[in-house]
Amino acid sequence: MASSNGRKASEIFQGQALIYRHMFAFIDSMCLKTIIELGIPDIIHKHGQPITLSELVSILHVPPARVGHVQSLMHYLSHHRFFESVRIHEKEAYALTAASELLVKSSELSLAPMVEYILDPTLSASFHQMKKWVYEEDLSVFDISLGCSLWDFLNKNPAYNESFNEAMARDSQMSNLALRDCKLVFEGLESIVDVGGGTGATARMISEAFPDLKCVVLDRPHVLENLSESNNLTYVGGDMFKSIPKADAVLLKWILHDWTDKDCIKILENCKEAISSNNGKRGKIIVIDMVIQEKQDEHKVTELKLLWDVAMACVLNGKERNEEEWKKLFMEAGFQDYKISPLTGFLSLIEIYP
Numbered sequence: 324m325a326s327s328n329g330r331k332a333s334e335i336f337q338g339q340a341l342i343y344r345h346m347f348a349f350i351d352s353m354c355l356k357t358i359i360e361l362g363i364p365d366i367i368h369k370h371g372q373p374i375t376l377s378e379l380v381s382i383l384h385v386p387p388a389r390v391g392h393v394q395s396l397m398h399y400l401s402h403h404r405f406f407e408s409v410r411i412h413e414k415e416a417y418a419l420t421a422a423s424e425l426l427v428k429s430s431e432l433s434l435a436p437m438v439e440y441i442l443d444p445t446l447s448a449s450f451h452q453m454k455k456w457v458y459e460e461d462l463s464v465f466d467i468s469l470g471c472s473l474w475d476f477l478n479k480n481p482a483y484n485e486s487f488n489e490a491m492a493r494d495s496q497m498s499n500l501a502l503r504d505c506k507l508v509f510e511g512l513e514s515i516v517d518v519g520g521g522t523g524a525t526a527r528m529i530s531e532a533f534p535d536l537k538c539v540v541l542d543r544p545h546v547l548e549n550l551s552e553s554n555n556l557t558y559v560g561g562d563m564f565k566s567i568p569k570a571d572a573v574l575l576k577w578i579l580h581d582w583t584d585k586d587c588i589k590i591l592e593n594c595k596e597a598i599s600s601n602n603g604k605r606g607k608i609i610v611i612d613m614v615i616q617e618k619q620d621e622h623k624v625t626e627l628k629l630l631w632d633v634a635m636a637c638v639l640n641g642k643e644r645n646e647e648e649w650k651k652l653f654m655e656a657g658f659q660d661y662k663i664s665p666l667t668g669f670l671s672l673i674e675i676y677p
């Protein structure tokens with residue numbers, strides 16, 4: 324059977340399925356948010372073994388009439404590997420997977436604060452402004468819906484500021500898992516400044532792994548309130564567009580994807596200035612960010628990187644870049660050479676040399 328436009332019906336139905344998948348993608352987000360709010364990963368974790376539906380709904384005090392709905396939620400999320408469905412004593416039970424272990428709030432690696440931050444209704448509702456955003460030069464979806472940039476919004480709202488910083492720190496804990504093995508990257512350095520280093524989750528790990536390396540975190544003053552310094556870890560409030568403390572190396576983790584090419588070049592020039600006066604030693608910039616590699620990467624990995632690209636474009640007019648785009652930035656900022664290495668599943672580590 325062919326339709327009037329000549330496509331096979333089966334192809335048309337695939338198109339329909341793709342539309343329905345994307346139409347309901349926000350319900351994926353809400354399912355994720357809901358299991359965190361209900362504390363289901365925490366309950367299974369505390370249970371110490373796979374939990375049956377009846378045990379789960381009893382702990383949650385779910386009214387009998389709603390048990391079937393909780394089952395639907397668990398069935399759907401098990402299909403997506405947030406839970407593993409196993410049988411114990413002839414009954415279906417749910418176990419944690421690698422993904423839901425990361426949603427246990429007490430876990431050192433919990434990403435629950437990241438999900439809660441991203442899915443806050445005020446922030447996520449801003450994405451309804453994407454049509455306007457296409458036409459408004461220079462405005463982010465936040466500029467349109469909240470009347471100010473993300474950074475100004477965070478400055479004005481301490482609760483959001485704290486939630487954002489916590490979300491970013493959680494991501495840094497994750498990349499620390501890989502970064503702590505990159506000893507060669509930090510070898511020979513006497514000092515490093517983590518520009519836009521947030522509350523210092525990355526710098527703290529580096530300062531502990533390298534007790535002789537002097538680590539400085541530069542960030543907006545609002546981010547740095549009430550943080551405790553150590554022997555080799557200090558915090559400086561400031562603006563990376565104005566000046567960056569001098570050091571042998573500069574770390575930029577998840578900074579450049581927040582900014583336009585023009586802003587990135589300014590930041591990189593300031594970084595170059597910061598590493599310029601270390602007694603003839605060859606300093607470097609260490610960038611941790613995504614590199615879009617459509618040819619090498621698995622389809623799913625590229626899908627995630629391209630989704631981040633759209634997200635960063637919406638929230639900050641930023642972007643994720645492919646190697647060519649990165650190279651262009653580095654050369655325009657006056658650097659000679661760079662080396663890209665894989666870090667986590669989707670973040671790369673790029674060393675840039677003057």
Ligand SMILES: C[S@@+](CC[C@H](N)C(=O)[O-])C[C@H]1O[C@@H](n2cnc3c(N)ncnc32)[C@H](O)[C@@H]1O
Nearest residue numbers: 491492495519520521542543561562563576577
């Ligand atoms: C996406 S977060 C990344 C934080 C941290 N590097 C990480 O990966 O977890 C970007 C950081 O840049 C900081 N930032 C934004 N504008 C800045 C500026 N003008 N000077 C210094 N830091 C800035 C923000 O406060 C925030 O901590």
Ligand SMILES: C/C=C/c1ccc(O)c(OC)c1
Nearest residue numbers: 441446577578580581638639
């Ligand atoms: C809703 C805003 C989220 C957000 C903003 C800036 C970032 O760099 C980021 O990635 C880690 C996420």
